[in-house]
Amino acid sequence: MRPKTEAELVEAVAGATGPLLLRGGGTRTLGHAMGEVLETGGLTGVELYEPGALTLVVRAGTPLAEVDRVLAGERQRLAFEPPDLRGLLGREGVSTIGGVLAANASGPRRVQAGAARDAALGVRFVDGTGTVVKNGGRVMKNVTGYDLVKLLAGSRGVLGVLSEVGFKVQALPEAEATLVIEGLSDEAGLKALRVALGSPFDISGAARHSGRSLIRVEGMAGSVAYRTGQLRDRMGGEVTVAEGEASAALWREVRDVVPLQGKPGEVWRIATLPTAAAEIVAVLGGEALWDWGGGLIWLLLDPGRGAEVAAAVAGRGHATRVLGQGGPVFPPEAPEVAVLAAGLKAKFDPRGILNAGMMG
Template sequence: MRPSSESELAEAVAGAAGPLLVRGGGTRTLGHAVGEVLETAGISGVELYEPGALTLVVRAGTALAEVERVLAGERQRLAFEPPDLRAILGREGVSTIGGVVAANGSGPRRVQTGAARDAALGVRFVDGSGTVVRNGGRVMKNVTGYDLVKLMAGSRGVLGVLTEVSLKVQAIPEAEATLVVEGLDDAAGLACLRTALGSPFDVSGAARHSGQSLIRVEGMAGSVAYRIGRLKALVGGEATVVEGEESAALWRRVRDVVPLQGKPGEIWRIATLPTAAAGIVAAVGGTALWDWGGGLIWLLTEAGRGAEVAAAVAGKGHATLVRGQGGPVFPPEAPEVAALVAGLKATFDPRDILNRGMMG
């Protein structure tokens, strides 16, 4: 099914006789959801764009590339830097803004500006009964009612099918520069990133891979030059500075997990304490890309290492099997969390037809 409007989508959900597999562009789907495919890409288009208010309202099926093109025309962008994971997932298709929000897709700049859910001002969605629900608003001051906006971001379509999202956007800064620190082992390189993030120099990216620690700053040219200089003195090591497009290219590699692309094995996405990041990788082995100062690990391992990953991460975060057949995609939930999720599912999708099995 490919409805072309919110009302058609609501009718399709209300009349569904069995489970539905909700799909935007199919570029971020994880888990083992089953059912008839319900595509949202037909519900597309920009509803409202007010550059002066840094506000964008767009239908959920709109291609991410189209959203970025519209914003770039006014020298603006999505602050949360959504990643393109098609290469590591082995997917084709066109990423949609609804899929980005449903997956809470967030890149390196999350350490400064927050995740996709932090940029979301409002949503419209169709719940499992076919009812259209609206929550939030089109301005940042809207704080009334239940925060279904934050709930829907990252819910991967199990509670409702997004039809519209309202987002706050960001001006593209005048300059950017990246400090590239080499000559450190992983533990020292990650400590370097934590030092930078704990400084007053407004770091917008802190990542490590291939023996390099990367620290990014953005803003007015004079401010960027000053902060990079101070950071260089602060972190020590063998450091060089790259600027402009060369810097941007480094962060696209981090954002899209390019160092792990095209390599055999399983890929894990591990959210953890930055101080635990080096130890987790040392315990499991494999090839790692660390983002968010170590708070996010993309880890390439041999197949069948799920038990080792679970043991290394236990009590320190959670691991998601992004690519591979080593077991459950998502980590088991604590009983209290599972009860809360079951209650939400019963409220918003009492027939359990939306992305059934997605979180399994």
């Protein structure tokens, strides 16, 4: 099924007689959900764009590339830098803006600008009963009851099918530069990222892979030059500076996890304490790409090491297997969280038809 209007989406959900497998462009799907495929890629188009108010509202099936094109025409962007994981996951298809929010897909700039959920202004979605629900609006505001904008972000379709999303957008910076630091151990290189993030110099990216630590600054040209110089004086190791497109290319590699693409094994996405990042990888081995100053680890391991990953991360974060076969994909929920999740699922999808079994 591929509805082209919200009314058709309502009809599809309300008339479903069994489980529905929700899909935007199929580029970010994880988990074990099964059922009749319901695609949102037919729900396309810009509903509202006010560059002066930094506000964009689009239908959920609108391709991410189209959103980027519209924003670039006004020298604006999505601040949270959503990754393109098709190369890592071996997928084709077209990433949709609804899929981005449903996965809370957030890239390197999260350390400065926050996640997708932090930029989301409002949502419209169809719950498991076929009812249209709207929450939020064109400006950030507190709401009573459920904050459904935040709740739907990262819910991966288990609570409702997004039909429309609104975001606060950001102006493109005049300049960007990246400090590339080599010659440091992983522990020292990750410490350099934490030092930079703790500085007053407004870091917009802090990552490490292939023996290099990367620190990005963006903004007015004069400010970028000043901050780059100040940071360079504070770093150890061998430091070079990439500017403009050379800098942007480095961060596309980080954003899309390019160093781990096409390699045999399983890929784990580990969210953890930055101070624990070096130790976790030292214990598990494998090939790592660290983002968010060490708070996010993309780790390539041999298959079948899920129990070891869970043990290494226990009490310090959570791990999701994004590539590989067999075993659970998502980490187990704490008992109190499981009770809350079950209550929300019963509220918004009482028939249990939306992406049923995804977490299994």
